[in-house]
Amino acid sequence: xxxxxxxxxxxxxxxxxxxxxxxxxxxxxxxxxxxxxxxxxxxxxxxxxxxxxxxxxxxxxxxxxxxxxxxxxxxxxxxxxxxxxxxxxxxxxxxxxxxxxxxxxxxxxxxxxxxxxxxxxxxxxxxxxxxxxxxxxxxxxxxxxxxxxxxxxxxxxxxxxxxxxxxxxxxxxxxxxxxxxxxxxxxxxxxxxxxxxxxxxxxxxxxxxxxxxxxxxxxxxxxxxxxxxxxxxxxxxxxxxxxxxxxxxxxxxxxxxxxxxxxxxxxxxxxxxxxxxxxxxxxxxxxxxxxxxxxxxxxxxxxxxxxxxxxxxxxxxxxxxxxx
Amino acid sequence: xxxxxxxxxxxxxxxxxxxxxxxxxxxxxxxxxxxxxxxxxxxxxxxxxxxxxxxxxxxxxxxxxxxxxxxxxxxxxxxxxxxxxxxxxxxxxxxxxxxxxxxxxxxxxxxxxxxxxxxxxxxxxxxxxxxxxxxxxxxxxxxxxxxxxxxxxxxxxxxxxxxxxxxxxxxxxxxxxxxxxxxxxxxxxxxxxxxxxxxxxxxxxxxxxxxxxxxxxxxxxxxxxxxxxxxxxxxxxxxxxxxxxxxxxxxxxxxxxxxxxxxxxxxxxxxxxxxxxxxxxxxxxxxxxxxxxxxxxxxxxxxxxxxxxxxxxxxxxxxxxxxxxxxxxxxxxxxxxxxxxxxxxxxxxxxxxxxxxxxxxxxxxxxxxxxxxxxxxxxxxxxxxxxxxxxxxxxxxxxxxxxxxxxxxxxxxxxxxxxxxxxxxxxxxxxxxxxxxxxxxxxxxxxxxxxxxxxxxxxxxxxxxxxxxxxxxxxxxxxxxxxxxxxxxxxxxxxxxxxxxxxxxxxxxxxxxxxxxxxxxxxxxxxxxxxxxxxxxxxxxxxxxxxxxxxxxxxxxxxxxxx
Numbered sequence: 048x049x050x051x052x053x054x055x056x057x058x059x060x061x062x063x064x065x066x067x068x069x070x071x072x073x074x075x076x077x078x079x080x081x082x083x084x085x086x087x088x089x090x091x092x093x094x095x096x097x098x099x100x101x102x103x104x105x106x107x108x109x110x111x112x113x114x115x116x117x118x119x120x121x122x123x124x125x126x127x128x129x130x131x132x133x134x135x136x137x138x139x140x141x142x143x144x145x146x147x148x149x150x151x152x153x154x155x156x157x158x159x160x161x162x163x164x165x166x167x168x169x170x171x172x173x174x175x176x177x178x179x180x181x182x183x184x185x186x187x188x189x190x191x192x193x194x195x196x197x198x199x200x201x202x203x204x205x206x207x208x209x210x211x212x213x214x215x216x217x218x219x220x221x222x223x224x225x226x227x228x229x230x231x232x233x234x235x236x237x238x239x240x241x242x243x244x245x246x247x248x249x250x251x252x253x254x255x256x257x258x259x260x261x262x263x264x265x266x267x268x269x270x271x272x273x274x275x276x277x278x279x280x281x282x283x284x285x286x287x288x289x290x291x292x293x294x295x296x297x298x299x300x301x302x303x304x305x306x307x308x309x310x311x312x313x314x315x316x317x318x319x320x321x322x323x324x325x326x327x328x329x330x331x332x333x334x335x336x337x338x339x340x341x342x343x344x345x346x347x348x349x350x351x352x353x354x355x356x357x358x359x360x361x362x363x364x365x366x367x368x369x370x371x
Numbered sequence: 372x373x374x375x376x377x378x379x380x381x382x383x384x385x386x387x388x389x390x391x392x393x394x395x396x397x398x399x400x401x402x403x404x405x406x407x408x409x410x411x412x413x414x415x416x417x418x419x420x421x422x423x424x425x426x427x428x429x430x431x432x433x434x435x436x437x438x439x440x441x442x443x444x445x446x447x448x449x450x451x452x453x454x455x456x457x458x459x460x461x462x463x464x465x466x467x468x469x470x471x472x473x474x475x476x477x478x479x480x481x482x483x484x485x486x487x488x489x490x491x492x493x494x495x496x497x498x499x500x501x502x503x504x505x506x507x508x509x510x511x512x513x514x515x516x517x518x519x520x521x522x523x524x525x526x527x528x529x530x531x532x533x534x535x536x537x538x539x540x541x542x543x544x545x546x547x548x549x550x551x552x553x554x555x556x557x558x559x560x561x562x563x564x565x566x567x568x569x570x571x572x573x574x575x576x577x578x579x580x581x582x583x584x585x586x587x588x589x590x591x592x593x594x595x596x597x598x599x600x601x602x603x604x605x606x607x608x609x610x611x612x613x614x615x616x617x618x619x620x621x622x623x624x625x626x627x628x629x630x631x632x633x634x635x636x637x638x639x640x641x642x643x644x645x646x647x648x649x650x651x652x653x654x655x656x657x658x659x660x661x662x663x664x665x666x667x668x669x670x671x672x673x674x675x676x677x678x679x680x681x682x683x684x685x686x687x688x689x690x691x692x693x694x695x696x697x698x699x700x701x702x703x704x705x706x707x708x709x710x711x712x713x714x715x716x717x718x719x720x721x722x723x724x725x726x727x728x729x730x731x732x733x734x735x736x737x738x739x740x741x742x743x744x745x746x747x748x749x750x751x752x753x754x755x756x757x758x759x760x761x762x763x764x765x766x767x768x769x770x771x772x773x774x775x776x777x778x779x780x781x782x783x784x785x786x787x788x789x790x791x792x793x794x795x796x797x798x799x800x801x802x803x804x805x806x807x808x809x810x811x812x813x814x815x816x817x818x819x820x821x822x823x824x825x826x827x828x829x830x831x832x833x834x835x836x837x838x839x840x841x842x843x844x845x846x847x848x849x850x851x852x853x854x855x856x857x858x859x860x861x862x863x864x865x866x867x868x869x870x871x872x873x874x875x876x877x878x879x880x881x882x883x884x885x886x887x888x889x890x891x892x893x894x895x896x897x898x899x900x901x902x903x904x905x906x907x908x909x910x911x912x913x914x915x916x917x918x919x920x921x922x923x924x925x926x927x928x929x930x931x932x933x934x
Contacts, residue, residue, distance in 0.1 A: 265469040274457030363519040
């Protein structure tokens with residue numbers, strides 16, 4: 048197991064190097080950094096001096112190594128647009144996006160897994176057909192339309208929930224959280240549902256398909272034949288076996304939720320990383336875009352590592368090797 | 372104890388109801404092992420499922436009665452039926468690899484089952500579980516009970532399955548092919564255990580199997596089924612020894628005997644006269660074409676000191692993984708124009724040897740020679756090496772060895788085109804049609820897809836495909852182990868005929884000793900990747916020298932010769 052984890056860690060390092068390289072290329076080759084930093088009044092001599100001073104005339108490899116070691120030390124550079132350190136801008140935005148992503152994920156799991164189990168156990172029931180149909184509609188509509196519809200219904204018509212921002216937040220150290228106030232939750236719920244709907248459908252359909260497969264397997268038929276109580280049969284025997292493949296997809300999807308919450312964040316003006324990224328694109332704020340890329344890649348790598356570890360927790364065939 | 376009267380089971384379908392079981396009556400007394408035999412599709416498992424109330428949807432019991440002592444099994448509610456399962460009727464499944472929940476320890480599964488049917492504490496349930504495991508032959512049950520299913524070997528796992536079926540002390544156990552997935556040595560242990568449980572605990576067994584040897588060995592009474600109808604029922608010795616029903620008579624003739632060699636099998640339903648006529652009239656062109664390719668004398672195969680190693684599992688970060696030795700200094704000589712039987716239990720290296728010969732795995736040491744041709748190992752053997760055509764293979768599973776998306780005509784035409792025998796599409800088609808007749812199919816099969824054929828027919832197609840490459844050497848890897856006995860007999864007959872006509876050299880791999888006895892001239896016994904014994908079939912079967920061979924022969928279930 049130690050060997051497996053080590054292998055995965057080494058792989059992760061290579062992934063991160065590749066991503067850092069992409070981010071660096073963005074820096075170096077999308078436009079000329081010097082001309083973006085300076086105005087029209089700067090003389091050519093000044094520009095050259097700046098170029099020399101920033102080390103932009105050094106060989107490519109030297110620049111890349113310098114860029115990577117800066118990243119490792121947590122020195123992410125400065126935004127072109129706001130002149131703030133990028134690190135600070137990102138850490139200010141991370142809590143909002145993470146909270147949104149995690150709540151969306153929880154919604155999708157809490158609703159999706161039971162719904163998947165139910166629709167698998169009663170494949171021909173009317174409720175099943177109804178659930179399958181509504182969720183199909185759910186995935187077919189683009190996220191921003193769902194968001195706007197929810198805003199229209201709950202924000203405008205019923206006036207129950209706020210339509211933008213994070214509402215009341217609490218600072219815990221440097222972490223700005225909206226999970227500890229009623230107001231914060233009110234603001235969180237609409238964007239989280241919007242973001243979670245697609246996940247929910249996917250989780251549900253995946254659980255359903257896997258569960259139907261597992262229910263046909265020999266060990267479930269054997270458990271049935273020896274009269275194992277049905278609730279244990281469904282949830283202890285069948286569901287656990289269903290989860291092994293489901294977890295992979297959920298993990299990958301969670302990375303996606305964090306990375307692509309851009310649409311939802313912009314619909315609800317949610318001050319997270321997605322919104323920051325959008326603003327950065329508008330102002331060609333390349334340092335922020337580059338770092339965003341690296342941070343998101345880091346999330347993906349992390350989530351995948353956690354998924355791998357979860358396999359070990361769930362499946363004894365990976366954990367316990369020796370024969371008895 | 373269990374009485375089934377006039378049981379009829381139907382499966383509704385779009386084209387009307389399909390009657391899987393028709394008016395079946397049978398009974399099982401306490402302590403009795405009642406065998407249920409028949410070929411696939413005979414409805415054996417359906418009867419078992421109906422008795423335990425787990426018929427696959429949408430099947431239903433249409434008529435008849437089933438009673439266990441004084442309980443009418445048909446009138447139970449869903450809830451009552453579920454409570455009765457395990458408590459009074461239990462079941463053992465075929466494959467111990469798949470019938471245990473891989474994520475739960477043996478202890479959890481046993482304790483849960485015991486507690487489901489009895490109001491006892493976890494400690495008591497655990498104690499009973501340990502005693503039971505000890506009783507059915509698992510040593511150190513106290514510690515091993517905490518292990519997961521994958522930590523047990525196949526035979527031990529089947530014991531755990533039996534313990535699970537037994538832990539609630541049921542009156543009746545339905546055993547659905549309980550030993551089919553096991554090696555002979557383990558099979559005989561498991562069968563011995565079942566016999567013992569019937570005798571000591573007075574449990575009634577309904578033993579469902581297609582293996583007549585197994586029935587002959589342990590069943591008290593037997594019921595022979597065909598197409599969901601009872602053909603014959605009675606005491607085992609009487610039904611199998613002096614069968615009255617013509618179907619049972621034919622079935623018994625198709626079972627390959629272990630103690631003597633038959634020239635040909637008599638196949639149930641096969642018209643014996645027309646079969647010999649066919650060889651002359653049909654498939655004539657294909658036969659001539661093949662004979663034209665067989666001008667050179669037959670080809671032998673010599674294997675010298677062949678060793679195959681696989682990379683083993685890494686146990687530590689710093690140590691190199693220990694290699695797994697699949698074949699260890701194997702030497703083998705297949706004489707030209709003969710059939711060499713290769714027998715051994717699972718994991719003995721039979722299939723690895725076949726792969727090494729065909730160049731699919733790369734041996735670490737040793738040489739393989741096809742007559743005068745040195746065969747390079749693994750990938751060193753080029754795609755166009757002549758042996759790629761000369762050596763052909765028939766696989767075990769006829770369902771996955773034919774491409775489901777191609778028509779038979781294309782599948783069979785491929786070797787002709789690929790090896791450049793027949794560039795003309797029309798001539799190729801004629802030859803393929805003729806070849807289909809040669810292997811006993813009708814020429815109209817040429818435009819069908821593989822799924823339209825039964826397992827036996829597909830195996831004929833697979834044989835035809837190998838022949839169209841004009842091979843000199845054929846490897847048959849368990850060619851009949853997925854087939855029913857009567858179909859097996861047909862395919863073995865076909866192989867024998869073709870071998871005699873075309874002077875092929877065949878390596879015939881099988882775990883079934885009786886089949887090898889019928890087919891092979893020489894035989895080699897493999898164990899743990901080593902040759903245990905090799906020699907002429909008669910010598911090895913009549914006067915085995917190695918202990919292991921003697922053991923294998925003794926443990927193979929057969930019908931007693933004095934019946």
